[in-house]
Structures are given as structure tokens and as C-alpha cells.
Amino acid sequence: MFALGIEGSANKVGVGIVGEDGTILANPRHTYITPPGQGFLPRQTAIHHQEHILDLVQQAIKEAGIAPSELCCIAFTKGPGMGAPLVSCAVVARMLSQLWGIPLVGVNHCVGHIEMGRVVTGAQDPVVLYVSGGNTQVIAYSDRRYRIFGETIDMAIGNCLDRFARILHLSNDPSPGYNIEQMAKGGSKFIELPYVVKGMDVSFSGILSFIEAAAHDLLAKEEATREDLCYSLQETLFAMLVEITERAMAHCNTSDVLIVGGVGCNLRLQEMMQIMIMVGERGGKLYHIDERYCIDNGAMIAWPGMLAFKQGQVTPLEESTCTQRYRTDDVLVTWRD
CATH class of the missing domain: 3.30.420.40 (ATPase, nucleotide binding domain)
Structure with missing residues (x-):
């Protein structure tokens, strides 16, 4: 089984594909960079994501060397994050879900970072x-x-x-x-x-x-x-x-x-x-990861999406909304003992 993950809660938009054992097959992303002295605003950030996300999906599929029919689920960042960028990515996730007939899994961004760190470093607890x-x-x-x-x-x-x-x-x-x-x-x-x-x-x-x-x-x-x-x-x-x-x-x-x-x-x-x-x-021991996985990326959403999916968790289309406030401790972690 393979899972595709879409992340776009801030100024980085990424698409990752992982296997059921945590192997990362593809993880391209693109960063919205503003001029010095300026931050990134929600509307402009959302437009950036909209301009790049479909290309990233195609790139990830090509790099992974799989067909969409081999995907078991499409994971997306449900929150927390900036509203407009989150919605832009969720819309694409919903579109792909309906186009390919693949279930959705909403993922907490913070839990995504944790599980990415655990699978890459091998840290247990x-x-x-x-x-x-x-x-x-x-x-x-x-x-x-x-x-x-x-x-x-x-x-x-x-x-x-x-x-x-x-x-x-x-x-x-x-x-x-x-x-x-x-x-x-x-x-x-x-x-x-x-x-x-x-x-x-x-x-x-x-x-x-x-x-x-x-x-x-x-x-x-x-x-x-x-x-x-x-x-x-x-x-x-x-x-x-x-x-x-x-x-x-x-x-x-x-x-x-x-x-x-x-x-x-x-x-x-x-x-x-x-x-x-x-x-x-x-x-x-100190466990840490480099910029490939430390910075927001699609694989960090795909992997917890895979973990949740294997436990029977899916997100119905009508519940595939986003929220700017979604605490780490709100998530029921069913895949750990």
C-alpha cells in the first residue's frame, strides 16, 4: 500500500508518497518566499499553493514510480495552520479523492511532525x-x-x-x-x-x-x-x-x-x-532530522495518514474540512500501544 500526503499549512506546499513500512518514495515541495522585511499573508500564500500543487502531485507520482490506483488513501493537513492555504490544499485532496476513488484521511499537522521524526530516526518513546x-x-x-x-x-x-x-x-x-x-x-x-x-x-x-x-x-x-x-x-x-x-x-x-x-x-x-x-x-540519545523532513513536507502528512488508515480511520468527504486550531492532544493515537 502507498499513501499520498498533501501539506500546505504555511508558506510551504508539499506532496509526499510513502509505503506502508514508512519508506519515503517521493517528497517534493515548493516554498513561497517574500521580499526581505515582509512576512507571508494568507491570501498570497494560498495563491502560491494553488499555482504549484498540481505540478507537485504529478512530480511525486512520477518520482515514486506508481500509479494512482496503487494509493490506499490521500492524507491532507486538517490543521492547525493558516486558513486559506489549508483550504487550497484540502480542495485538491478532495478533488483527487473523487477523481481516483480513494478515501481521505485528515491529519493533524503537529502529529505529522512527530511521526515523521519517529519513522526517520527510529526513536521509540x-x-x-x-x-x-x-x-x-x-x-x-x-x-x-x-x-x-x-x-x-x-x-x-x-x-x-x-x-x-x-x-x-x-x-x-x-x-x-x-x-x-x-x-x-x-x-x-x-x-x-x-x-x-x-x-x-x-x-x-x-x-x-x-x-x-x-x-x-x-x-x-x-x-x-x-x-x-x-x-x-x-x-x-x-x-x-x-x-x-x-x-x-x-x-x-x-x-x-x-x-x-x-x-x-x-x-x-x-x-x-x-x-x-x-x-x-x-x-x-538526541534524535533530530535534517531539512528534508524537519521543514513542512508532504511525507509527514502521508505517513500518519497511512498509520491511521491501517487502523480503519478515514475522513468522510462531508467532514473533510480544515481548522486553524487543532491541538496536538486532540488526536486519538490509535496506532500506538
Whole structure:
């Protein structure tokens, strides 16, 4: 059996095809990149997805070397995400479902990241740090649910980094967060920023406001460089994430950590998490994936779609709607013990 997955919850649209054992046969995607200093708006992002998605479907089918008749299901991102882009992709999923006579499976975007990380790395039951442009959560599995142990109480870490990149007028190609990561490597002066951990939750909006005001002042007086600012922001945000992840590990009596989501590609975040595991002498392992699977892609939707389908779950056409709010712990995870 093969499953086709369509992802388009933000500025990336992707189509993936996976086998029933998790083998990824095709995973093309296209990214909507805006000019420096600008974010991506729902309407323009949806138009981008509409322009590219059919070509991606054809490309995925060709790369996989299969016929549509060999597909057992078509998975699509039900949410969370941006409304217009989500709907654009769901419309295509519904069209293909009716055209090919193949059932639909609606997938939670966050669960897609987790299951993609598990199948690629082989991680069994780690604490998951999910960090992306729209989400920041510390997660662990228990009793057929992915339980959220801590999360952001305002904005996601990826959004925080993206907005600071706009302040510095950094390029959005390939992504604002990547360009901040590269600039941070040249930073040497640490600028103390607010450190906001509230129990198991974190807050980023105040840090962003503080560094935005400080950036104008420090750069004007030449007391710090843009590299110093990127370095200081990264170190502060990532230290907060490492702290709440370690606390969740202690609570769950787990030594392994899996990092997923677009920000999870950041090598400094991986390094800091690895140091925490080693210093704590936990004897555990850090699992992470590269940009092929860490960043939004179609395979991460196809795989949980396949898992759900094998458990008898399908989404009726009349229920194949999208929602911008769809929490990770809302999903009944029937494919795990």
C-alpha cells in the first residue's frame, strides 16, 4: 500500500508518497518566499499553493514510480495552520479523492511532525520538542494521546525569529531562521535579554519587544553588531527550551529527546540539547532530522495518514474540512500501544 500526503499549512506546499513500512518514495515541495522585511499573508500564500500543487502531485507520482490506483488513501493537513492555504490544499485532496476513488484521511499537522521524526530516526518513546513557525510544545506520549507538558503562552519560537529577521531586514531565502542562525555564528558579545519561563511554559513576545527596542539603540551607538543580536537571541530562546525539555524528561523518566519542526534544523539548538543530555549523565540519545523532513513536507502528512488508515480511520468527504486550531492532544493515537 502507498499513501499520498498533501501539506500546505504555511508558506510551504508539499506532496509526499510513502509505503506502508514508512519508506519515503517521493517528497517534493515548493516554498513561497517574500521580499526581505515582509512576512507571508494568507491570501498570497494560498495563491502560491494553488499555482504549484498540481505540478507537485504529478512530480511525486512520477518520482515514486506508481500509479494512482496503487494509493490506499490521500492524507491532507486538517490543521492547525493558516486558513486559506489549508483550504487550497484540502480542495485538491478532495478533488483527487473523487477523481481516483480513494478515501481521505485528515491529519493533524503537529502529529505529522512527530511521526515523521519517529519513522526517520527510529526513536521509540522520546520526549518531543516541537519547534516551528506556528508551534512550540514539549510533548510526551501517554495513553493514546500526545500529551503537552509545556508550550508557548503567546507566540511560537519560529514566529519570534522570523519577526526579528524582519527587524534586521534579513532575507527570507531559504528562511529567516536559517539566516539568523548563520549570523549568530559571527556573534561574540552576549546581550542579556529577558528569560521568561513560567513553570513548564515559555513566553517570547516580551523578549521580541525588548530586543527590537534594544537593537535600534545598540546598532545606532555601535555598541553591538547584528551578529551579536542574533547570537544573544538564539542563546536565550534555546536555553529556555532546553530547560523545560529537561524538566519533562525528569517527569516522564525518559532519557531520549526528539526535536521536530522547522526550527529543529538549527544546529545550535541541537548542540545545546545534546550538552544537556550529556551533562545530566542520562545515558540517553538526541534524535533530530535534517531539512528534508524537519521543514513542512508532504511525507509527514502521508505517513500518519497511512498509520491511521491501517487502523480503519478515514475522513468522510462531508467532514473533510480544515481548522486553524487543532491541538496536538486532540488526536486519538490509535496506532500506538
